Amino acid sequence: MSEPKAKGTLIIIGGAEDKNADKTILKTFIAATGKNNPDIALVTTATNSPVKAAEVYEDILSQLGAKTVHPIHISSREDTSDSDNIEILKSADGIFFVGGDQLRISSILGGTDAHKAIRESYLSGRVIAGTSAGASMMSEIMVVEGKDDEAPRKCTLKMAPGMGLLEGVIIDQHFNQRGRIGRLLAAVAPNPSVLGIGIDEDTAIIVDSDMNFKVAGSGVVTVIDGKTIRYTNISEQNQNEPLAITNVMLHVLPSGYGFNIINRIEITKEDKKADPNGKDNKEEAK
Amino acid sequence: MSEPKAKGTLIIIGGAEDKNADKTILKTFIAATGKNNPDIALVTTATNSPVKAAEVYEDILSQLGAKTVHPIHISSREDTSDSDNIEILKSADGIFFVGGDQLRISSILGGTDAHKAIRESYLSGRVIAGTSAGASMMSEIMVVEGKDDEAPRKCTLKMAPGMGLLEGVIIDQHFNQRGRIGRLLAAVAPNPSVLGIGIDEDTAIIVDSDMNFKVAGSGVVTVIDGKTIRYTNISEQNQNEPLAITNVMLHVLPSGYGFNIINRIEITKEDKKADPNGKDNKEEAK
Numbered sequence: 374m375s376e377p378k379a380k381g382t383l384i385i386i387g388g389a390e391d392k393n394a395d396k397t398i399l400k401t402f403i404a405a406t407g408k409n410n411p412d413i414a415l416v417t418t419a420t421n422s423p424v425k426a427a428e429v430y431e432d433i434l435s436q437l438g439a440k441t442v443h444p445i446h447i448s449s450r451e452d453t454s455d456s457d458n459i460e461i462l463k464s465a466d467g468i469f470f471v472g473g474d475q476l477r478i479s480s481i482l483g484g485t486d487a488h489k490a491i492r493e494s495y496l497s498g499r500v501i502a503g504t505s506a507g508a509s510m511m512s513e514i515m516v517v518e519g520k521d522d523e524a525p526r527k528c529t530l531k532m533a534p535g536m537g538l539l540e541g542v543i544i545d546q547h548f549n550q551r552g553r554i555g556r557l558l559a560a561v562a563p564n565p566s567v568l569g570i571g572i573d574e575d576t577a578i579i580v581d582s583d584m585n586f587k588v589a590g591s592g593v594v595t596v597i598d599g600k601t602i603r604y605t606n607i608s609e610q611n612q613n614e615p616l617a618i619t620n621v622m623l624h625v626l627p628s629g630y631g632f633n634i635i636n637r638i639e640i641t642k643e644d645k646k647a648d649p650n651g652k653d654n655k656e657e658a659k
Numbered sequence: 660m661s662e663p664k665a666k667g668t669l670i671i672i673g674g675a676e677d678k679n680a681d682k683t684i685l686k687t688f689i690a691a692t693g694k695n696n697p698d699i700a701l702v703t704t705a706t707n708s709p710v711k712a713a714e715v716y717e718d719i720l721s722q723l724g725a726k727t728v729h730p731i732h733i734s735s736r737e738d739t740s741d742s743d744n745i746e747i748l749k750s751a752d753g754i755f756f757v758g759g760d761q762l763r764i765s766s767i768l769g770g771t772d773a774h775k776a777i778r779e780s781y782l783s784g785r786v787i788a789g790t791s792a793g794a795s796m797m798s799e800i801m802v803v804e805g806k807d808d809e810a811p812r813k814c815t816l817k818m819a820p821g822m823g824l825l826e827g828v829i830i831d832q833h834f835n836q837r838g839r840i841g842r843l844l845a846a847v848a849p850n851p852s853v854l855g856i857g858i859d860e861d862t863a864i865i866v867d868s869d870m871n872f873k874v875a876g877s878g879v880v881t882v883i884d885g886k887t888i889r890y891t892n893i894s895e896q897n898q899n900e901p902l903a904i905t906n907v908m909l910h911v912l913p914s915g916y917g918f919n920i921i922n923r924i925e926i927t928k929e930d931k932k933a934d935p936n937g938k939d940n941k942e943e944a945k
Contacts, residue, residue, distance in 0.1 A: 522808070524835045524859055524879040525911055549810045552838025558911060573810055593810040593901045601908075604927050615879045615913040619925040622887075623909045625811055625844060627901040639905040641890050 381495040383539055383580040387546040387572030387592065388472055388505035392433055398577045401589050402467060403437045405500045405579065410440040411466035416491075418447045418481050419473030419506040426471045434469070445487075453485035462490040467500040470507025476517050478510040479535055488536065495538055508546045508572060513537045516545055519556035524615040527607065530559045539580060542634060545571045548595055557597055562607045562618050565599025568634060576628075585640065587631035598622040598637050667781040669825055669866040673832040673858030673878065674758055674791035678719055684863045684876050688753060689723045691786045691865065696726040697752035702777075704733050704767050705759030705792040712757045720755070731773075739771035748776040753786040756793025762803050764796040765821055774822065781824055794832045794858060799823045802831050805842035810901040813893065816845045825866060828920060831857045834881055843883055848893045848904050851885025854920060862914075871926065873917035882910040884923050 382405050390398040403411060415430050417423035427444035434442050443461045447453055462468060468491060470478065482488045495501050501511075509515045515535035523529065532543075545557045548571035561569040572578060573592025580586040588594045603620040610616065624639050626632060631640035668691050676684040689697060701716050703709035713730035720728050729747045733739055748754060754777060756764065768774045781787050787797075795801045801821035809815065818829075831843045834857035847855040858864060859878025866872040874880045889906040896902065910925050912918060917926035 522836050522838050524913070549838065549841050550808050552808050552835065552840075554838075554840045555835050591901075593903075597909075604925065606913075606928070615877075616911060617879075617913050617916050617927065618909075618911040619927070621909040621911070623883075623904075623907040625902060625904040625907070627810070627892075627903050630903050639890065641903065641905070642892070 380498040380582050382500045382582070383495070383511060384500060384502035384577055385508045385511050385539075385544060385572060385580065386502065386504035386577040387508060387548055387574050389547070389574035390504055390577070390590065391575050392429065396433065396437065398575065398590050399433055400437055401577065401579060402469065402500065402502045403434065403439060406466040408466050410438050412464065413439045413442045414445050414461045414465035414468045415442050416445045416447065416468060416470045416507075418445075418470070419475065419478050420471055421473065423448065430469065430471060447481060447487060450481055450485060453482060453487040459486055459490050462487060462494060465494065465499065467502065468494060470503035470510065472505030472507055475506040475509040475515055475535070476533065478506060479515070479533060482536065483534070491536070492538065501538060505546050509544050510536045511539045512542050512544050513540055514543055514567065516543065516556060516560055519553070519559070521556075522552035523555045525555040525559035525562065525618065526613065526615050527559060527610070528612040530556050532560060541566070542568045542570050545569070548573050549592065550574045554595065557595075558618055558621065559616055561597050561599045561621075562602070562605045562616055565602050567599070568637065569597030569599070571595040571597070580634070584634040585631055586634065587640070588626050588628050590628060592627070594626045594632075596624040596626065596632055598624070600637065666784040666868050668786045668868070669781070669797060670786060670788035670863055671794045671797050671825075671830060671858060671866065672788065672790035672863040673794060673834055673860050675833070675860035676790055676863070676876065677861050678715065682719065682723065684861065685719055686723055687863065687865060687875050688755065688786065688788045689720065689725060692752040694752050696724050698750065699725045699728045700731050700747045700751035700754045701728050702731045702733065702754060702756045702793075704731075704756070705761065705764050706757055707759065709734065716755065716757060733767060733773060736767055736771060739768060739773040745772055745776050748773060748780060751780065751785065753788065754780060756789035756796065758791030758793055761792040761795040761801055761821070762819060764792060765801070765819060768822065769820070777822070778824065787824060791832050794830050796822045797825045798828050798830050799826055800829055800853065802829065802842060802846055805839070805845070807842075808838035809841045811841040811845035811848065811904065812899065812901050813845060813896070814898040816842050818846060827852070828854045828856050831855070834859050835878065836860045840881065843881075844904055844907065845902055847883050847885045847907075848888070848891045848902055851888050853885075854923065855883030855885070857881040857883070866920070870920040871917055872920065873926070874912045874914050876914060878913070880912045880918075882912065882918055884908040884910070886923065
């Protein structure tokens with residue numbers, strides 16, 4: 374789906390972000406709004422325990438400076454036209470999606486006025502963040518279901534259309550913690566034009582309007598670039614046989630590193646140091 | 660360590676090979692000896708339950724045609740010079756290492772007469788197989804310890820010298836089942852001249868004397884080729900920070916596919932079909 378160039382920021386979190394110690398990622402979310410005391414809309418659609426989830430995030434985000442945290446408890450398609458909710462989504466400095474089931478987000482919000490308000494908020498320069506299911510739903514195609522700790526297989530992977538905020542990628546979360554390289558490889562193999570991005574727990578990518586992302590948090594982001602694939606048997610193999618995929622390019626990026634989604638090139642700390650405003654990069658023998 | 664060109668076959672198994680249904684991998688081991696009723700030496704050094712392990716494999720290997728299965732219960736360095744054991748290792752058509760702790764194998768057998776007998780058996784054209792710990796020990800450097808389902812980290816990975824039967828690679832086992840891509844990446848990053856080979860459960864590589872391997876079993880083999888690495892922070896990062904590694908080449912190979920360890924090139928089923936003795940490769944629309 375083609376759309377006007379996004380002007381906002383996406384913060385895509387691999388789940389289980391730290392809520393007790395440094396709170397690095399949630400602080401990054403608040404900071405990205407550009408305000409010390411932003412208004413936050415908290416979308417609880419993914420979870421079956423919306424009130425509980427809202428309490429947790431209201432507490433923390435308020436502690437971190439949020440002026441107001443408005444829970445948006447949309448749990449059915451009927452709720453999506455509620456004018457109060459739409460107003461809040463349109464006016465909030467940042468929108469945060471809690472975790473749960475990404476299929477709840479897409480099946481309840483997809484194509485509604487609320488969805489439209491969220492897209493417009495993003496295009497107008499606001500910050501949209503999501504954790505776990507709230508991360509998966511960001512892309513046009515999302516992983517809905519797949520086995521953890523398994524070789525790549527067609528039969529165990531289910532995908533569905535996501536919320537379409539980020540084009541050309543497919544996100545997976547809880548990545549190394551749940552052993553999800555197999556399912557992300559199986560998601561990329563059908564069409565290597567899509568970039569696979571696996572985000573660890575307590576780790577996030579911050580995507581700017583030029584489609585550069587940088588990594589924050591305690592884990593890593595694993596990028597699977599299938600453009601170099603020489604061979605895959607995905608179109609011929611039986612559903613329950615494991616996939617063959619050769620010559621996939623892989624990048625592992627911890628905090629401070631980044632990636633350009635368009636050009637598919639990593640951004641290292643050295644690249645920053647080479648910046649005229651950066652510090653000298655002194656090498657030391659040891 | 661440089662050595663005369665190996666003439667034998669290595670069968671390196673990712674653990675938990677099927678012992679009840681098709682027994683594909685254990686059949687492959689018997690077949691690789693080139694005899695219908697081979698003499699097998701069963702090395703139980705890796706395990707703390709050698710008698711129990713021996714019973715399991717004696718039963719199955721006998722069912723599959725082995726004439727004799729001699730348990731080699733070497734559990735201390737004193738046992739390694741036992742002339743009966745040495746004779747059996749020297750004369751067996753195939754040697755099979757059971758699973759357990761790879762550090763037991765290397766610390767008990769390393770540099771002994773038994774080790775020498777195993778190497779000579781391999782060089783003279785016999786089959787050496789090992790599962791799980793018995794797989795890890797095959798290479799010159801082996802993974803001894805590391806966390807499962809974790810981002811690549813220096814601090815949690817421990818390596819040690821292995822039994823040196825296979826040069827230029829580092830093996831990991833129970834690969835997708837335990838989420839070990841992180842630890843294998845951390846093992847390859849220090850020196851990308853070493854090829855990382857992650858073998859799933861009930862899956863094996865059969866390595867011939869030209870250093871081609873083919874894959875057998877129900878899972879996949881994940882090959883990590885670091886030669887293309889553009890950047891890693893491994894020499895500068897703090898021990899407990901996750902690694903950055905960019906531009907790693909990855910191959911996923913199920914049963915029937917293979918790889919040349921020297922040239923680092925995959926061998927697909929198509930390569931076989933292109934063989935003049937192979938069948939035509941007819942494409943079908945569907």
